Amino acid sequence: MSITQVSATKAFGGWHKQFSHQSDATSCEMRFAIFLPPQAQHQSVPVLYWLSGLTCTDENFMQKAAAFKVAAQLGIAIVAPDTSPRGDNVPDDDNHAYDFGLGAGFYLNATQPPFNQHYRMYDYVVNELPSVIEANFGVNQQRAISGHSMGGHGALSIAFKNLDKYSSVSAFSPICQPTTCPWGQKAFSGYLGQDKQSWLQYDSSALITQLTDSNKHIPALVDQGSDDNFLAEQLNPQALVAAAKTVNYPLELRIQPGYDHSYFFISSFIEDHLHFHAANFKA
């Protein structure tokens, strides 16, 4: 579990730091970023895991989301992993497409060669990364999870499969039903193969229908811009809302008029999400 500091920068009275470490889950070196609020110097703080979208690294959210001010006020650490395994030995899409391979791990465990050795972002995010974070930083075991687009899919699907690990989940512009949209079908075909039954284990709109025990539900918040270029073809939040209703799952979808798919949208509402997660951490 040894980790190596890559950078450390003071921000809002706390620290933004990047670390690299050899990952057992992905069999390669992984980099992550962490924002530690000022409170982390004196007490253990809860952690929001942020999963980024296609093409991103650990840097996009940390540089563009404008999340640190309120995270520092609320005493929440934020952890941002990379969006795929990386490195010379990690296979990429043959055509270096932006939506498959490097930068496009889709937060699942691949079963198809040549991807099944390294593309195990599900195990990395659910198990290994929290272990690393909780062993190395002044954090407690209260966790929330959020993300954007592909990372919104990751946050929702991971939360719905691990309701005991997180106190709340949120997403911006998530891919809500990856089994029925081009991004998801391309990724799931390549990583999981042609057995579409196997795809359902990573489809939030399918997963949520299995959550029949309302005592285990955790609050879920989704923000979606109405002017998002990808809304019609890729995101399908209405499928998720309809699926949630079948089990009375407490999921709030907010359509934000005029907003698009960018970090300008995320930054406009990230403080709402931080307050939402803070309200669901145990005092």
Add this chain to the structure above:
Amino acid sequence: MSITQVSATKAFGGWHKQFSHQSDATSCEMRFAIFLPPQAQHQSVPVLYWLSGLTCTDENFMQKAAAFKVAAQLGIAIVAPDTSPRGDNVPDDDNHAYDFGLGAGFYLNATQPPFNQHYRMYDYVVNELPSVIEANFGVNQQRAISGHSMGGHGALSIAFKNLDKYSSVSAFSPICQPTTCPWGQKAFSGYLGQDKQSWLQYDSSALITQLTDSNKHIPALVDQGSDDNFLAEQLNPQALVAAAKTVNYPLELRIQPGYDHSYFFISSFIEDHLHFHAANFKA
């Protein structure tokens, strides 16, 4: 004065937009970005001009500074020009250095060939850009100016030469005495030639000593991180403070302990600067 919209993105209830236009000052196409707060739809708002540092474009501040929330609350538009002329016909440093030529215009009017045709960022920022902004957007003629590093030098030197055009000036990590530091000496030699007397017209620590009429002084705020890698060799805020004292200029220098030269530093204190400028606009 025709301008062409490059992008438009809703943010914090207002709009981030990018435009290109043919510039008379720099004899090339220039791109700028503007954040229009929600209030600009119904009333004319004041404008903060932001000048970025070496290597930046109009995008860095807009994406990384976390300024929009408070700008939207206060009703302040923010305009970010590029940091140099651009284009195939614009000469660059022979070695494409990061600190001279493209991305490094130093907010002056070059006199030395081959740079004197296009590198006229002083005229662009002081005269042409405000004319373009005030002719095309719902803004009034109340202006403030700020910037970072090379752009901090730009903001301070431009303000001190044009006290009647701005109601306040601020800077993050500015190059306070460019005539005595490597960045400034390289740039001024290349753009202005070897006559060091000509350099003083763009040296804030020299310019401020000429501001003997206290009735014309405008408030000035400078933030500087104590752990800035460039502080010892390039920035010299103490020279500016000493020069300000000779004319009792109201300049506040704040040394922020532990902060570096990055946008994480800027974002940590940009709201202070917005409130500072807002307090100096006329109601």
